[in-house]
Structures are given as C-alpha cells and as structure tokens.
Amino acid sequence: MEDSTAQTERYFAPQFMCIYDVLESENDRDRRRFWVRPIFSAEMRFLQGASDNLISEMELVDNEKYVNYFRMTPKLFNQLLSLCEAGLTKQTVVRDPIPAKTRLQVVLLYLASGDSMTSISYAFRIRHNTVTKIIAEGCNEIWRCLKDSAFLTVNTNNWKSLANSFQEKWNFPNCIGAIDGKNVVLQAPVNSGSTFYNYKGTHSLVLLACSDAHYRFTLVDIGAEGRRSDGGIFRTSNIGQRFEEGSLQLPLPRSIGGNDGPILPFVLLGDEAFALTKYMMRPYPRSSALNRTKKIFNYRLSRGGRVIQSAFGIMAAKWRIYRRPIIASVPTAIKIVQATCCLHNYIISHEAVLPATQRFYSTVTTEERSAGCYALLDIDNTGSVS
Template identity: 55%
Template sequence: MSHAIFEKLLNIIEPFITKTHVVRTPIPARTRLQVTLRYLSSGDSMVSISYAFRIAHNTVSLIINETCESIWNSLKHRVFLQPSSNNWEKVAEDFERICNFTHCIGAPDGKHVVIQAPPNSGSKYYNYKGQHSIVLLAISDAHCCFSMVDIGGEGRQCDSTIFQNSEFGKRFGNGSLNLPAAKNIANTNVTLPYVLVADEAFQLTPYMMRPYPRKDLGIRKKVFNYRLSRARRTVECAFGLLAARWRVYGKPIIASVSTTRNIIKATTAIHNFVMISERESIRMLPQYSRYTAQDRAIISDGLRNISRSVSSNSVQAVKIRDDFTDFFNNIGAMPWQWKKVLNNDF
C-alpha cells in the first residue's frame, strides 16, 4: 500500500476510530490504523505488534478488532458491487474483453482460512484437511476484485452448501439480484444468458456454469472447459493477491471467531480498495508483495481449497452450457483455442 492510498484510507475511517479525550490522551487514529495494517500485512503475533508500538497486548487486540470492523463498515458500500443491471453488464464487458468469455458476471470460489481451534467447538470448524477453518466464499470480477463475499461458513461444510446458504446464493436462486435478461451476442443471432463460471465443486444451474466432466471429453467440450478456465482463474488470482499482500493468512489466525471474521472482512475490503485506487491512478504502479517459494508454501497453509461436492444438473442448465459450447466452437471461436485444447487436458 502506497503512502497516498494509506492517507486516503485514513481520511475515510478516521472519524470512526478516533477516541474522545477523557482522562488519558487516546491513541491517535493514525496509530490505530498503522497497528492494524502492520498486523494484517506482516502476519506477526499481536504480542510482537505490542512490543513494536509499545502498546499493551490486550489494547492491541481491541484496536485490531475495532479498526477492522470500522474498515468493513466504511468501505463495504464503496468497493463491492452494487447489484444492478448496468453494473452486471459492465462486469460482463470486462470479462469478454479480458478473458474472452461472453456474458460472464463473475467467478465464485471458496477458500479455507485456517484458524486456531475455537474453545468448545468440537468438529464444527474441522475441515477435510484436518484443520480448523472459516470459509471465505467470494465472487471475483475480471480485474481480480471481489464483487461479493460471504464470510463465516464453518470449515466442515462444502462450498456448494455454503453458496446455497449464503445471502447472495439465495438471491441468485430467487432472481432478486437484478441480473440482465438473456440477449443476443453482438452482431449475431445467438442468445445467451448472463452466468457465473465455477469449478467442479459447484452445482450446474441456469446461472452457474461448471466444466464438463473430464471423462470422454471431445474437442467441443474441451474448448468450453478451456474458455471457462480462462475466466475462472481470475478468482484464483484474487485469492493469491489477497494472501500475498496480507500475510496474516500465512499461518493459522490466533483470535476469536468474531475477530477472525472482522479480519477477513477488512482484508477483502482493503484488497478491493487498493486495487480500485491503483486502477484509478494512472501514475501509480501496482505494489504487490514479493515472496519466495518458501513464502508460497506458508501461504498455502493459510488458504486451502474447498473439497468438491456432487451436483445435480437440470435440463435447462445443461442446455445453456451446450449453447455456450456451440458458440465457442463456431462464431465465438478464438484463433489460439484449438492449439491449447490439443496440447492440454481440460
């Protein structure tokens, strides 16, 4: 995070984290934000942060929790997608321009955020990797920003179940997110709906496309899987940037469940805030963390892939996927796709 972005963030949240002077001089809002960002970006323990800033350990814990909550409340309406037909169409235009997948409105995926076992939690947060975790379920746009997030799913649940139980999952199901109606592709008579692109862990529905099973794949289906993977990788890149920038994900988070949720909320909001600020500033170059192969191994312990679940396909969803396949193999074909699918197993 550059100095300019830090000052911009401080100006937004300063009114919410400034304390009133009563008996002792309160810790300034700038220091509170510095403590929080230092903890999130370094992955150090709260005890280490307390020594660095000469602040009591219990005070550091309160500052981090309060500041993370203020960051979320201040930024959530600024940096996340507001569901409207025009906004969805803008997202789809970016996916078509960057990823060559038409009528795509997002790429959902879930990651396990590893935590210290909460007291008296039993197997509630125990995942298939043998760790305790909270699930971060997110939908990414073509710029690797999170359009929507659901935070707090127990680690024992699969991503399909978490998506169905999430607020935006329910709204996708009942059609209350103002998705644009199916329309013709430009300069063609091919009509396709607006859809999400996901991996095999998600259920195939009229608004969610997943790859064909890898058994007995023909060229047509391989082309669809390749084109889908080009669009779906944006969410993987988003998670990678999130974990690289915020090293708190590099090891199990030692905090209460409520504080951990606030930490995840804050990092996803600041991730979008930084990405959007960098895009808006022409002169500013992206500043991402540089990390070694050893760092990558540590990061992989903090964010885990979610296990796959068996899905039930509907006739309408299968037809929509076949329509996309026909489009990608005919009018919407890209010159390089044939070489890609012949040289790789999609």
C-alpha cells in the same frame, strides 16, 4: 486440662493468618505496582514507538519500504485515515487516548505482516490487551467505512459492465464473475469440536467470493464453517438465495455472436463443487470420453474461472495474516477477513488508473501482457485432440 498441642494451634493460628494476609496483600501490590508499564507509557511510545519514529522516517525518505510495510502508499493511507478517523478516535477521560492514525497503523501492520499481537505490542509500545481491542475495532471500522464503495453495487448496468470486461479480458461471453471458496485457517476455536475442521486437516472458516475480471471481489459471504462444501455454503448463503429468487437485477439473456448468434443468460463461472443452474456455469465432468468441443469449453471456462483463485492469491500474498493460522476468536477472525477483502478492493481500485509499472499492490502478469484476451483465438492450430 486441654491437650497442649491443641492450645499451641489455637495460639498460633490467628498470628499465622495475619502474617499470611500481610504477605498476600504485599504480593497483590507487587502485581499491581504499574498502572501502565513504563515501556508502554505515552512518553516511551513517542520516543521509541514505531508510529512516531520508524514509520515517520519511511514516509519522509523511503516510500518503497513504506509501501512494503503497509501495502499502500502514504497518500492512500491518508485517504483511508480520513474515512475511518471519526470511528477510530476515542474521547479523553483520564489519559490522552492513542491517536486514530496510530490505531490504523497497528491494524494495517498486523494484517500486512502476519506478526503476532504481542510483537505489534512491543513495536508500537502499546499493551497487548489494548492492541487486541484496537485490531478488532479497527477491522470492524474499515469494513463499515469501505463496504458500500469497495464492492459491487447491484444493478443491471454494473452486471453488463462486468460481463463486457470478462469478454474483453478473458474471452468468455455473458460472464458476470467467477466464484469459489477459500479456507481461512484458524487456531481451533474453544469447544468447537469438529465444526470448523475441514478436509485439509485444519480448522477454518470459509470466505466464499465472486471476482470480476480485474481480481476484485464483487460479492462475499464470510464465516461459514470449514467442514461445509463450497456448493452447500453458496446454496444457503444470502448470495445464493438472491440468485435463486432472481432479486439481483441480472440483465436479460443476450446474443453472444451478433444478431444471428445464440441467446444465452448471464452466468457465474464455478468449479465442480457448484450445481449447474440457469445462473451458474460449471465444467463438464472430468472424463476421457469428452470430445474436442467439450474439452475446449472446459479450458475456456477454467481460464475465466481462475480469476477468483488469482484474487485469493494476491490477497494472501499481500496480507500475510493468511500465511499462518489466525489466533483470534471466530467473530474477530471474521472481522479480519472482512477488512482484508475491503482493503484488497480499495487498493486495486485506486491503483487502476496507474500504469502497470507504478502499481504497488497488483501488476499485470507476463502472461497477460503477451497473450492478452487473444490467447485462445488460434486454439484450432494447437494440435490434434482426440
């Protein structure tokens, strides 16, 4: 005779498994009871979403707040939309896709506000995972549409134009740009170890950029690990290698003081992190033994070189995604940086024709108004320097 306990287990086990399967299938149905949550439906998006309500209202009655919301005027937004609309438009399969206009609004608000993707999801009544895809695809599309027109076209005439602007605005001759790197702080990437860990104690990737005299980026290298130095990144980057090869069509050296003045090459302005080369000018090493001439040279170089720092500052102030660690994968973070660099140049270039008082994105500083390019002309009368 079999043990009664064994008979009981054999008798109840099949019934128990059946009950468990029923409960599990009911739980699965509960988890999948929504194809789309009601608050994210197309109807609620139209009735309560920011795109068809708040944004439309600001566009009609309050352009100032619209600019604060998207960092550009409605006219400039529509121009950008016309460039990106084809790449942002999706085909209709089962449901009507989210319009390209709404997709671009999601991307711009994310970059301009620095809010989380979850907050953007609730504001626009779009699912979180859809918002994530929209931001990645939208940033990539902005980069694809603007990169050819927003950045410098490399040729001799354009380099000369940049140098003339630096001479006029910052009183530094034969300067074709200021170069520096910016650490873009990230949430620590998965399994990255110390690869992106920088000297500031954060995880970051590096935006290495050159700026013209008007705070626009001319050349950019994006994606280097935060642990690397600016000089090392430049040396191994495509930009640095092309400068080294001489393939960027730099103008021939020219005189800086009339026919009798010294003939000097065209150079970038960098800080101590960069090596001194025939195309890179850096300050004299910091020392109490510097004479007056060297101190004046360092001052003039730093005055021209700070343009790139100002460009980074303008971009970070306007696109507040840089005010906190970017919570995204490294490829998506690179797309975000690419998009903001393009938008930074795009807006400044379109506002350049406006008076300073009508510019929403960047304005002339008080120092520039009062001093202009003549701030250093009376440097000999500023006091004795040992």
